[in-house]
Amino acid sequence: MVRRIPSCLGLFVVASSTLFIATLDARAKECVRYSSTPLGEQVDLLADPMPTFESGQVLTSFGAFAVKLRPAKQVVYPYKSSNDHDAGMGAVLAIEYVPAGTMRISLSAHARLSAIQDNVTLPQAEVEQTEGCPGELQAIDIRSAGGPLILQLSGSTQPRLKMLVAPAPPGLADGGQRELLRARR
Known part of the structure; x- marks a missing residue:
């Protein structure tokens, strides 16, 4: 026994x-x-430790990183949007190069997000939450033309959030499974 x-x-x-x-x-x-x-x-790309950036900094490439937010009223937002940039905590970041195609932006905390490329605010598709993605509280898909990308964040209640900018999963990048998405500007 x-x-x-x-x-x-x-x-x-x-x-x-x-x-x-x-x-x-x-x-x-x-x-x-x-x-x-x-x-x-x-590999969990949102696991600590990870590089932390502040508002106004430029990132060389997409990937996983943390963003130190500050009161949105203290952030200079270069592009106007329908988002209320005076609420909560916020930041503005630039990514030097994002490839053409559908990109997913995932956040560890709720925030209003605007993605700008070639001086145009990109349309967003909000991704519905799935239980299999712990730590991702908000995710959107954008269609990049390739090139620099500016991200404007506001309305967060957190002083720091984790962000992941990566190509969208293949089932969504080719237009499949669109029932999971709701178009939003």
Whole structure:
């Protein structure tokens, strides 16, 4: 009987780890925040520590980063939008280059977001929440023409939020599964 306990424990560990890996694979398909390495390992792109930027800074590329917000009334917003830029906490960031195609912008806290490219505010498609994406409280898709991108944030209640700017999952990037999205300007 003593020998069966360790073997049962081993089976439990194998079953639990298999279930955990299957959960990560499912999350990787629904969430932009999970990525696979060439070796097949899952990586959480929004895990700490991560680079932190402040309003007015320029990022060289898209990716995962934290944004230190300040009172929106102290932020200089270069583009007017329908968002109330006087409310809550905010920031303005520029990304030097974003490739052409559908990009997903995920936030760890709620905020009003405007994405500007070539002096035009890009239309946004709000992505409905999925339970498989913990830590992503808000996500939008935009269609980039390629080139620099300006992000204007306002209305957040948090002094710091995490942001992930990445290509949208393939099922959405080609126009499929559009029932998950609601168009919003």
